[in-house]
Amino acid sequence: MNEKESSKSQLYGIMGWPVGHSLSPFLHNAGYRALGLNAHYAVFEVKPDNLGYAVLGARSLGIDGINVTVPHKVAVMDFLDTIDKTAERIGAVNTICVDGDKMIGHNTDGIGFIQMLQKENVSLAGKRVAVLGGGGAARAVAAAAADEKPEQLRIFNRTLEKAEKMAASLSTPELTVTAHPLDDATSLLPECHICVQATSIGLDPASPGPVPLDWVTPDHAVVDLIYNPPTNFLKTAKEKGAKTIGGYGMLVYQAAVAFKLWTGRDAPVDEMWRGGEEAMKRR
Numbered sequence: 001m002n003e004k005e006s007s008k009s010q011l012y013g014i015m016g017w018p019v020g021h022s023l024s025p026f027l028h029n030a031g032y033r034a035l036g037l038n039a040h041y042a043v044f045e046v047k048p049d050n051l052g053y054a055v056l057g058a059r060s061l062g063i064d065g066i067n068v069t070v071p072h073k074v075a076v077m078d079f080l081d082t083i084d085k086t087a088e089r090i091g092a093v094n095t096i097c098v099d100g101d102k103m104i105g106h107n108t109d110g111i112g113f114i115q116m117l118q119k120e121n122v123s124l125a126g127k128r129v130a131v132l133g134g135g136g137a138a139r140a141v142a143a144a145a146a147d148e149k150p151e152q153l154r155i156f157n158r159t160l161e162k163a164e165k166m167a168a169s170l171s172t173p174e175l176t177v178t179a180h181p182l183d184d185a186t187s188l189l190p191e192c193h194i195c196v197q198a199t200s201i202g203l204d205p206a207s208p209g210p211v212p213l214d215w216v217t218p219d220h221a222v223v224d225l226i227y228n229p230p231t232n233f234l235k236t237a238k239e240k241g242a243k244t245i246g247g248y249g250m251l252v253y254q255a256a257v258a259f260k261l262w263t264g265r266d267a268p269v270d271e272m273w274r275g276g277e278e279a280m281k282r283r
Ligand code: NDP
Pocket: 070, 109, 132, 133, 134, 135, 136, 137, 138, 157, 158, 159, 162, 182, 198, 199, 200, 201, 203, 210, 225, 226, 227, 247, 248, 250, 251, 252, 254
């Protein structure tokens, strides 16, 4: 890159702690290359105590857009000028756009989840949907699912209060979202059509997952937001004949939505998909 080009280049990145494992740079940088954009996506390791300084620094340095990941998705909201409606409803931000001197918080995880299901020809409309988890990912997924007109939306979480708060905030006159302890999942899950695993428990390679899967049949669809490596939970559901979907598509589509918000260009999804896959293979 010559000096003139570099002076015009756009800079994006991700703030998290730890964040060295993130695939996002591989997705976005593959996208910039595919469209010939003079842009770069970097990784910013930001300790929780430094989050406010990091956001101020990004603003001062003229960084063009930032993704936010664990553990900053909620805390970062205090440092932004505006939070868009979707992020407000989810209660977390994963993408910051810069508009002049204003920083605007968005959340693209929910739309990423729905686009992943669309790619897999799975619709939530009229279905009985269960979400396992009460953290940030579960909130994004449940909020997006509630908008798809499911027949039923049940949220199961180890800490019941979190599920109750989510259910109350997502319920509408048309849809009563219900909250349940994770321990009740075994008796209630058989009647659902689609089960979304959105806890972090499967990150432990020895864990079988948050709930037993005896109820699973080929009529069920089971989604696990964890994408690499495939969890035991998803492997078991597959053995039982269910349609199974790992969370890699959600990662790619949430990135694609952020890409469009930042650059104004349709994201080259296939190239971004391949960019992340190649990085996973190298690990
Ligand atoms: P959070 O830390 O916000 O939430 C973690 C959730 O897991 C909580 O509901 C927590 O329950 C539950 N949990 C953790 N340990 C256990 C356990 N031992 N038994 C039962 N429940 C447990 O994480 P996120 O919501 O941000 O992320 C959840 C998962 O989703 C992560 O594994 C992440 O990799 C994945 N993810 C995937 C994305 C994608 O694009 N595919 C995007 C974002 C996340 P409690 O509330 O009781 O503590």
